[in-house]
Every structure is written in C-alpha cells, then in structure tokens.
Amino acid sequence: MPRVAGTGIRTAWRVTDDGDFFCPECGGDRCYQRLAGRRRLTVLGVPLLPLGAAGPVVACVLCGTHHPVAALDHPTTTGLALLLRDAYRTVALALLAPGDPAARAAAEDSLREAGFPQTPGDVLVGAPSEAEVREALEPLAPHLAVPGRESLLLHGARIALADGPYTEAERVTLTLVGMSLGLAAADRERLLAAA
Ligand SMILES: [Zn+2]
Incomplete structure (x- = not known):
C-alpha cells in the first residue's frame, strides 16, 4: 500500500x-x-x-x-485450561464405578497429577452420557498435541484399572474417549495395553 x-x-x-x-x-x-x-x-x-x-x-x-x-x-489459554479441566473430570466420571473407593482414589490421584487437584467442592458424582463425553472431548481435541490427547485416555485407563482388568463396559467407554479425541484404533489399543 x-x-x-x-x-x-x-x-x-x-x-x-x-x-x-x-x-x-x-x-x-x-x-x-x-x-x-x-x-x-x-x-x-x-x-x-x-x-x-x-x-x-x-x-x-x-x-x-x-x-x-x-x-x-482458537480458545484462549484460560478457556483451554477450563476445557481441559472439564475433559479430565468428565473422563474420570465416565470411568468411575459407583461406590468403588479404589477407582475414586485413582481418579483423584490422576486429576492431581494432571494439574487439577480436587477441592472440597469438586464432588466426583454423576456418570456422563455418551453425548456428554463427546461434548467434553471433541471441541478440545483439535487444540491438543498427540501426547496431550494420549494422556487423557491414559487418565481414563488408570481409573478403569484401579478395580482390576478392563471390564467390557470400561472398554466401551475408553473406546468412546479415544475416538472422541481422534486417536486411531491402533494407538488406542497400544495405550490401553501400556496402562
Ligand atoms: Zn497481539
């Protein structure tokens, strides 16, 4: 000009x-x-x-x-942090068997490790529907690098494994989590085996 x-x-x-x-x-x-x-x-x-x-x-x-x-x-850094926190919580809730203290402890440990310590107001109750899992993960997936998406799936896998080997229902939920995050079938299997 x-x-x-x-x-x-x-x-x-x-x-x-x-x-x-x-x-x-x-x-x-x-x-x-x-x-x-x-x-x-x-x-x-x-x-x-x-x-x-x-x-x-x-x-x-x-x-x-x-x-x-x-x-x-593109979300703001603050917005992304909120989306991530919501995604970690939703995955934890989706994998928490009701009344299972081992899974609950694993969920709280995993949230803390991911940088989201639970405060007294954060009660982990209520199982999200399939649609709610998708809503929490799909908008976030394009903004996460592969290791970030993988660690969300591993977070779910650790909670599922807290009460023994994967059940069929846990496998279905983990597949939903992995697919909502855009992880390929081979990668999902590799991660679930590694957890
Ligand atoms: Zn600027």
Whole structure:
C-alpha cells in the first residue's frame, strides 16, 4: 500500500464487537476488536472512489495485528485450561464405578497429577452420557498435541484399572474417549495395553 502524502487506499475501520482471544502474533490472551472496514482510494488526502468493504478482521488491542476472524476459533489459554479441566473430570466420571473407593482414589490421584487437584467442592458424582463425553472431548481435541490427547485416555485407563482388568463396559467407554479425541484404533489399543 503506497503511503505518499495522503495518496493510496485508505481503510476506515469501525468496531463491531470485542472480547478476549488468543493472539497468535504476540502469543497470549488479549482483548480484541472485531472490525469492519470500507476502503477508499484517496489522493492527496481527498477521498475518491469507494473500493468496497474490507474485513471483517480481528485486531489485537495489544500488538495491533489484524487477523482473520477464524482466529477467534482458537480458545484462549484460560478457556483451554477450563476445557481441559472439564475433559479430565468428565473422563474420570465416565470411568468411575459407583461406590468403588479404589477407582475414586485413582481418579483423584490422576486429576492431581494432571494439574487439577480436587477441592472440597469438586464432588466426583454423576456418570456422563455418551453425548456428554463427546461434548467434553471433541471441541478440545483439535487444540491438543498427540501426547496431550494420549494422556487423557491414559487418565481414563488408570481409573478403569484401579478395580482390576478392563471390564467390557470400561472398554466401551475408553473406546468412546479415544475416538472422541481422534486417536486411531491402533494407538488406542497400544495405550490401553501400556496402562
Ligand atoms: Zn497481539
């Protein structure tokens, strides 16, 4: 874009929305402004032809970088931490046999190891439905590297194994967990055997 004494294509932006996002440019949770623009050819400071709409884009309030709106699809670091915590809890609940103290202790240990210590208010009760397991894992899977997805499955496997070998029901649930995380059948089998 030429920048010669008021000559060039100028874009007038207006803010249409704002919020928090993860800025891939400056690398952190930031405020953003969603912008819609109108482009005009300007010569010597005089606006001439309208050149149509620009954007929408998402501008980082801190570094000013403009990103495609798709940047909002990536969760913030804070949002990702909440999704992860929810995923670990959901997997634990899905594998907890009711009234099994060994599995409960294994679940609490595994949550603590994953960085989510249980506080007195976090009561591990209520078995999630198949749909709830999918809802907790599928949106998270694209944002996790393979080791992160594998450790979620291992977390479930450890809880399942706390009361002896895998039961048929536990295998079904672990398959659901692995598939919701996008892990291939061979990898799922390898991980369940390794646990
Ligand atoms: Zn930024």
